[in-house]
Amino acid sequence: MSQRMQQAMFPQKFALEISGLRKAFDRPAVDGLDLKVREGEFYALLGPNGAGKTTTLRMVAGLLRPDSGAISVSGIDALADPVAAKQIMAWISDEPMIYDKLTPREYLEFVAGLWGIAPDVAEARTQDLLSWLDLTAHANERCEGFSKGMRQKVALAGALVHDPRVIILDEPLTGLDAGSARQVKSVLRERVDAGGTIVMTTHILEVAERMADRIGVIAHGRLIAEGTLDELRIAAGAQAGVNAVASATLEDTFLALVAEQAQAA
């Protein structure tokens, strides 16, 4: 069955649809961005510093109002009905924001309360998540003495305790040691395997290369390339006027795409 026929018979559902998104501060940060992420997809958003990745994701999470454009989360207009969109979403930034004076258990109870999760369900999920993330031994300690990795894991548990369909992550692996990073990656992969959708920015290209189903490259607030790693290689080769190099790493491809964009600009 051809891809076109398959799409006609089983229309794709998008977990995230962004169209014509604009946001300017002193200068345009996001400049007419269009982006679609399928349900059950692990999508990595790459770009140089100041490309507009974090601004985009903050608008999706409802932390910034766009100047114009549309955002839809699993069919819900996130700008018209932000509460409904937030109900099925979770947001984690590179700097884990948790309360020093609460224990992980209390933090998760608070988050569950915010999302209106029934106490028995929240408690069962809390136990699973704490165990999954190796936090059970620290469940009743206040977070104030936790390392960056432990804090990030608590934040991740908070993001998962309300069982979100779409998880938005901004540099979630920054500053994590190898063990913690592997745990977080494994938890994220399992969420995708279970049907969840993940949209993640990262500077660690190896993570995007290994984990992402599709990769979007953003520069100057616009999507300049998108696809699987192979598709990006071809795009980078086409832009450079050469054949795609099959062995090119994502780093080579990314740098080629960004350099092309910089020249064009």
Add this chain to the structure above:
Amino acid sequence: MTAAPGTTIWFAQHESRLAWRDWLSMITAGRRERLRRVAIAILVFAVFMHFVAYWMVGPYADAAIDKSMLVTISGSILLSWLLMVSQAMETMTRAFYSRSDLDLILASPVAANKLFAIRITTIAIAMAAMAVPLAAPFINILIVQGGWHWLGAYGLIVAMGATSTALAVGLTVALFRLIGPKRTRLAAQIVAAVIGAAFVIGLQVAAILSYGTISRASVLQSQAVLAHAPDLDSIVWWPARAALGDIIPLVGVLALGLALLGIAIVLVAPRFGEYALVAAGTGNFSHAGARRQTAFRPASPQAALRRKEWLLLRRDPWLVSQTLMQMLYLIPPAVLLWHSFDNGNGAYALLVPVLVMASGQLAGGLAWLTISGEDAPDLVATAPVPPRFILRAKVEAVLGVIGIVFTPLVAVLALASPWHALIAATGIIIATAAATSIQLWFRGQFKRSQFRRRQVSSRVATFAEAFSSIGWAATAAVASASLILAVAPAILASLVVLGARFMAPRQS
């Protein structure tokens, strides 16, 4: 010209540059373009304060020196000095516990004791520098009206800065060694708050118990105190005489102050790094299982927010100690209430404005903590709860605490005088609503740990909150006697609140 790296002068240059930039940032709230406006405002305020000082102390510039005068001056000096000790202890504790650049300094090959000697000296200079703007208008007026000998008061301020810092260093290190680094942080905060308030409160409590009034001047000017005061030539009066410009007492207190500061530096500076390292090593881990694990309770998002705010307030002794100072000032009115209740001498009218003022101040601090001091703003903002519900829950958390603190006092007052209790309750509600509203209109996004610097974030909010609390306290005081007359101060207080609303930035 820059001194050779690693020398004491080089460190002094480094510290003074940091202190200058910190001060600039503090007075301009981080916006350099405001500097000119701030400078003009300071100038206008200084001129205004000189008029106030002329009115207050001008007539006394040439007054004869007698015991009554020495007692009054000594009382004022002691009060100011205790406040300086309190502030110096607070600064010292922060120096031990905040890491800032300590890691860099301790990891470098320079002799860190030189820097720490400079830092202790800087605290002493800061203490004196903080007192000068407040005292200068009064001293200047006394110099103009009474003669150059009043210049000695500036020398006394230097001595007070040195001795208060020396004592603060000694007390903090003593606490450190006595109860350990983990408990010292909180203990030092509490001791600092108590030291700062104890003298005023002590005088007020003594005045209430002896004379049935809350005025501390009644104790200082009482026959009992004057009769037991030492002779005019006693060394006890040296600080007061130094302020009056007597050379020998001035040289004496200056020498004592600088000597004590020198001793503190010599004894503590070499060990400062060691103390800082120990303080850094005090983990904040609680033992697993030490905290009772309770089952999750059902809660609406608003209830979860309220519960979280109360839990965080309860668990943060540092913040509690920051608000302790305000609560300590409730002790005299509580004693007055108890005393009046016992004697039936009808001094309830004095209580009403104190309660109203305290409620406004406490509500302002709590409202900043709950509304602006959110450590996980992204989490709360991405929760599926309309923003107005979040704000409402946070305001309810503030009102809950105010209710718990003030309801018992109003209830006891109601037993003695229902009318005054009604006025106090109304005033508390209005002052709390006004202070909370101001914090709501000027809300920002800060860490709770930035509580100390909340005044810096918006000068308008700070002044509006203070003037609103004063205005409603005055309204309540007048209303105790006449409701008609209370209309005027009520209008003024309302104008303050409306002005704040008008000047508040637009919230997105």
